[in-house]
Amino acid sequence: MVQIDPSLYLHNQKERTPSPELGKDEFLKILMTQLQHQDPTNPMDDRQFISQMAEFSSLEQMMNMTKSIDTLVQSQLISPVIKYSHMLGKEVTYQAYDEETGKEAGLKTSKVVAVSQSEGWAILELENGEKIYADAALQVNDPEFEGPQSEDEQNEPNEPSE
Template identity: 40%
Template sequence: MIDATAYLNNVNQNSTPKPPSKELGKDAFLKLFVTQLKNQDPVNPMQEKEQLAQLAQFSSLERLTNISKAMEGLAKTVNTVVGLTSTGYIGKNVMAKGISVSKNGEEATSASISLPASCKSVYVDIFDKKGALVRSVEMGSRDAGKFDFKWDGKDKDGKAAADGQYRIAVRAEAPSGKKVLAEIEVSGKVKAVNTAGGQHVLELEDGRKVLLSNVTRVVA
């Protein structure tokens, strides 16, 4: 699960105008060809082979332009269909790639951690919004595969942490001492669906946001 709010802000801040295209469009190509015919030397006119070659280029350009427009239309249609079907996620619990968890009262959202190899030690670190370490949970040795993790909502002193959103990170080490990169999935219940920057964003009940493309499964 990514920080979709930061993603949306990044999209707005970086939406700079595109520079003019340097490619020759089919209309410009045709005008150039006609101009060449009008201004050719009567004594040394353009050869038939050269005319055919340029017309062949024009034909290829037109086909590519039509294909490009068709693909753009198809992409818009697919994006619209995905947007409509994504409303079916509302009210459902989902698992998605990400690092954000949420705490409310005595309850904290769960996570699923996947290890590509066996590890002699695994730690799950919990950080607050400012990046300060709240707690480090020792998970012991773990075999390759997935295991569930649910924070009890307490800090390193055993006191209840404040309600809100937190981020988790996994420190895993193989028997050889090599660091192992874990994949994290976090859970949440979908409240609404939004679209921004061509991406479909699922808004969760606790305020977190997740890209639809990061959803890995829907949980009953």
């Protein structure tokens, strides 16, 4: 009696999950299969073959461009300069220190004129000539934004017009 190999049973087969995307490797496999199984008496039309190769080249270029854009976006997201560029023109309040003694010298406020980085840290360059780490800012104000008026200012009577 002939024995059936147990590895051929369906329940022993690995489940194959099809990929919803067609990549360049799959495209090449399809093209090579077409070439191998074409009718020798009626080969593939040259124009059709060139068209498929052009599609493959276009697909490869699009994949390379997508990869480059992804790399660019990722590098922009982690750049401290880009991350803190919104601080330009803003006023920051920070704790100042006496350079000689190292003791606190009170709070200072100055406008951010540039953002740079050093060893992966964002450095805010201020209008007063000082440089501080971005995370040393205690408060950020927009000098062009007029905040809500205080209750006294809102309740003041208007001057009568003459």
